[in-house]
Amino acid sequence: MDFIVVTAYGSVETAVSAMREGAEDFLTKPVDLAVLELRIRKLLEKRELRHEVRRLRDRLKDRIDVEGLVAESKTMQEVLRMAARVAATDSTVLITGESGTGKERIADLIQARSRRRDRPYVRVNCAALPETLLETELFGHVKGAFTGAHRDRDGRFLEADGGTLLLDEIGELAPSTQAKLLRALQEKEIVRVGEGRPIRVDVRILAATNRDLEEEVRAGRFREDLYYRIQVITIHVPPLRNRREDIAALIPEIVARASAEAGIPPRPVSREAVDLLLRYPFPGNIRELSNILERAVILGTGDQIRVEDLPERVRGAAAEDPSAPDPAGRTLPELVEELERRAIRRALAEAGGIKARAARSLGIAERVIRYKMKKYGIEPT
Numbered sequence: 001m002d003f004i005v006v007t008a009y010g011s012v013e014t015a016v017s018a019m020r021e022g023a024e025d026f027l028t029k030p031v032d033l034a035v036l037e038l039r040i041r042k043l044l045e046k047r048e049l050r051h052e053v054r055r056l057r058d059r060l061k062d063r064i065d066v067e068g069l070v071a072e073s074k075t076m077q078e079v080l081r082m083a084a085r086v087a088a089t090d091s092t093v094l095i096t097g098e099s100g101t102g103k104e105r106i107a108d109l110i111q112a113r114s115r116r117r118d119r120p121y122v123r124v125n126c127a128a129l130p131e132t133l134l135e136t137e138l139f140g141h142v143k144g145a146f147t148g149a150h151r152d153r154d155g156r157f158l159e160a161d162g163g164t165l166l167l168d169e170i171g172e173l174a175p176s177t178q179a180k181l182l183r184a185l186q187e188k189e190i191v192r193v194g195e196g197r198p199i200r201v202d203v204r205i206l207a208a209t210n211r212d213l214e215e216e217v218r219a220g221r222f223r224e225d226l227y228y229r230i231q232v233i234t235i236h237v238p239p240l241r242n243r244r245e246d247i248a249a250l251i252p253e254i255v256a257r258a259s260a261e262a263g264i265p266p267r268p269v270s271r272e273a274v275d276l277l278l279r280y281p282f283p284g285n286i287r288e289l290s291n292i293l294e295r296a297v298i299l300g301t302g303d304q305i306r307v308e309d310l311p312e313r314v315r316g317a318a319a320e321d322p323s324a325p326d327p328a329g330r331t332l333p334e335l336v337e338e339l340e341r342r343a344i345r346r347a348l349a350e351a352g353g354i355k356a357r358a359a360r361s362l363g364i365a366e367r368v369i370r371y372k373m374k375k376y377g378i379e380p381t
């Protein structure tokens with residue numbers, strides 16, 4: 001509690017001792033009420049400030065920072081928080097998100113923060129190999145198992161024993177490999193190709209995909225039982241266009257890195273160029289942003305990276321920008337509402353009317369999209 005001492009004994013000594021006892025302020029009688037009011041108001045302001053400082057400090061403490069990983073947006077902070085939480089467990093994690101959003105970076109982060117961080121970390125890109133090769137790649141084989149198998153080979157599962165295995169692009173697995181993988185996950189043992197005897201393995205599985213596995217299951221391309229095995233915990237990395245704060249923060253990071261790699265001093269990016277990039281939808285996400293900026297760093301000649309250094313598709317996208325409502329004669333809340341309406345309608349249409357998915361693509365909670373749909377009278381399509 002804060003208090004002000006009012007006293008008839010206006011000596012320096014009483015003032016000092018009152019303050020020492022914790023009084024915020026000290027007044028001598030007779031008290032001018034206007035002065036008292038002013039002092040009280042000051043006191044309240046001070047208290048308010050103290051609370052504000054505490055709030056900000058708490059929020060800073062809450063912020064997760066990982067070196068080299070940009071996460072300015074609320075949604076990415078949430079992703080990092082989730083990653084940190086699951087890292088401590090041995091739970092299987094499915095990381096979803098469009099191409100180039102940073103799924104692999106999140107997988108690396110989980111591994112680096114896990115108890116298994118000093119054990120093997122093996123990554124397999126399931127899309128990179130044809131079915132037959134992928135099987136021996138994952139599970140290994142014994143000598144003579146097939147033509148060309150001149151000696152035993154361990155396979156990635158065994159290499160990862162005691163550690164972590166990242167199954168990247170898991171949505172690309174062929175049905176027969178899916179069956180074997182399911183068995184490995186359920187029984188915690190693998191069978192090398194050409195060998196009957198199973199071998200026990202202790203592997204923590206991380207999986208990543210840019211496909212909608214639910215959709216794949218529905219279409220009969222992905223085993224439902226395997227899907228339920230791997231989606232114990234799902235972390236969705238939102239597309240870059242839904243986290244503009246990250247675009248703004250990534251630009252200087254990437255320019256600095258690309259400049260260092262090219263051996264030239266980093267140049268600033270002009271306001272206009274930044275504005276254009278902020279408006280571009282980035283179908284290729286962070287990877288596309290990196291390519292665009294690397295190119296600009298290398299080819300640009302001015303003392304700044306300018307609009308002319310950006311590719312045609314970025315410059316063109318801004319010229320039309322069909323999603324921007326005309327601001328003439330309208331209030332900011334009206335404009336925001338219109339943008340929200342449109343974004344929600346579009347996301348719902350793209351998600352085939354599935355609210356959870358639309359919410360995910362907008363980087364908001366399902367509860368929030370429900371609320372806004374009701375508020376704006378939007379019917380699911």
Ligand SMILES: Nc1ncnc2c1ncn2[C@@H]1O[C@H](COP(=O)(O)OP(=O)(O)OP(=O)(O)O)[C@@H](O)[C@H]1O
Nearest residue numbers: 068069070098099100101102103104105210286287
């Ligand atoms: N939060 C981030 N901060 C800085 N750089 C990032 C971040 N996320 C991703 N990147 C960079 O963007 C590029 C793409 O990331 P990554 O390979 O993890 O994406 P992905 O989702 O696995 O893509 P794909 O589906 O194409 O495999 C990489 O160069 C990565 O270093």
Ligand SMILES: [Mg+2]
Nearest residue numbers: 103104168208
């Ligand atoms: Mg990847």
